[in-house]
Amino acid sequence: MLKNLLEKARDLDAQDPIKAYRDEYYMPKDGGRDIYYFCGNSLGLQPKKAQLYIQEALDAWAQMGVEGHVKGSRPWKPYHHFLTGPSARIAGAKEHEVVVMNTLTTNLHLLMASFYRPTKSRYKIIMEGGAFPSDQYAVESQVKLHGFAPEDAIVEIHPEPGLQNLTTAQIQKVIEAHGKETALVFFGGVNYYTGQWFDLKAITEAAHKAGAYAGFDLAHAAGNLPMELHDWNVDFAAWCSYKYLNAGPGGPSGVFIHERHGNNAELPRFAGWWGHDEAERFQMKKGFKPMEGAGGWQLSNAQIFSFAAHLASLELFDEVGMAALRKKSILLTGFLEECLDALNESGIKIDTITPKNPEHRGCQLSLFVDRKKGKVLHQQLRKHNIITDWREPNVIRLAPVPMYNKFEEVHYFAKTLLEINREI
Ligand SMILES: Cc1ncc(COP(=O)(O)O)c(C=O)c1O
Secondary structure, eight states, X not given: OTTTHHHHHHHHHHHOTTGGGGGGBOOOEETTEEOEEOBTTTSOOOBTHHHHHHHHHHHHHHHHGGGGGTOSSSOSTTHHHHHHHHHHHHHTOOGGGEEEESOHHHHHHHHHHHHOOOOSSSOEEEEETTOOHHHHHHXXXXXXXXXXXXHHHEEEEOOOTTOSSOOHHHHHHHHHHTGGGEEEEEEESBOTTTOBBOOHHHHHHHHHHTTOEEEEEOTTTTTTSOOOTTTTTOOEEEEESSSTTOOOTTOOEEEEEOHHHHTOTTSOOOOOGGGBOTTTGGGOOSSOOBOSSGGGGOOSOOOHHHHHHHHHHHHHHHHHOHHHHHHHHHHHHXXXXXXXXXXXXXXXXXXXXXXXXXXXXXXXXXXXXXXXXXXXXXXXXXXXXXXXXXXXXXXXXXXXXXXXXXXXXXXXXXXXHHHHHHXX
């Protein structure tokens, strides 16, 4: 019974070892009333420290002008370095394998410029069916850029009939089947629609066995799931910082390039002055000499204000650690599932298309609903101060986020769903 779960929610909140971190964020309000925010999978909440860090950069600019590049407590010239340590810990990487720059889709193109080097016989890209549209467009345009037809060069893997998710065995089989023709295996870490967390290590192994590179869009994985990109031998990855990483709308993107590639100055890439050897960058010499590591893919000098917000957020991740976040996340999303099961017992059938096994998902659950009724449901939730998101054609996504969500909020969500369902 859902009613009985309220006490459990309160107990879990009381025992939560990281509950204090909620106070580090602004919780949205509407007309003075609390909002129940479950949209950290789309846009994470604002760390209170973000304003302070942005203000610090604004003050430095106001007081020092151009000298802010080299003076002050956090000079702008090396600013990206402040982000690499915490980003590397999020990615499970060595510091020189990670850099923060640009935005996500831009970086995916830059990475494909280096890692999608098709030949006449090896030109295919294998990806998950139903990848985020920007990934689909990026891949299609890359394939066309090299003179191939997307229908032939892109292999999408869709779930077997009757299933909602892919299995690792199925992915491995497809990679093996197209092995000789495959240049790149490119997957989302967590699928944006279903919430499925893929086995990056197994996919990477299968790609390498086939002689292809393995790259990942980790927009829905970074800050959501602990990762070991270095040990998993991933070739490259990129993520955005505005979802689970809470760096604000349009926030910058993180990039991972395994050190076996990062230190290869011969690897083709699009170059810019910020990727040039730091020690010589301002000598303004002809001839690009890339920095070792992911930093050698940088094009432009840092976007300080958005980096400042990102830094404020990353510091909190460093304090809490991904292990503690994941521990709470499994409990929190598991509790959401338990509440939905209780609704099912009350005769309200809520289907999810996210894997049941916590090993194959992060924070998010995707509720699969009838399109018309589901849209009304989504709007009704908002009227009850609950923010989730709607994804065409059939999904309400919600992600209780361990950094700032409470178990009792999850219970409120389920209780409200029960009430609304009676009304519509
Ligand atoms: C999985 C995924 N990839 C790519 C993007 C696009 O990101 P950006 O607009 O920062 O390039 C998004 C945005 O939500 C996303 O969810």
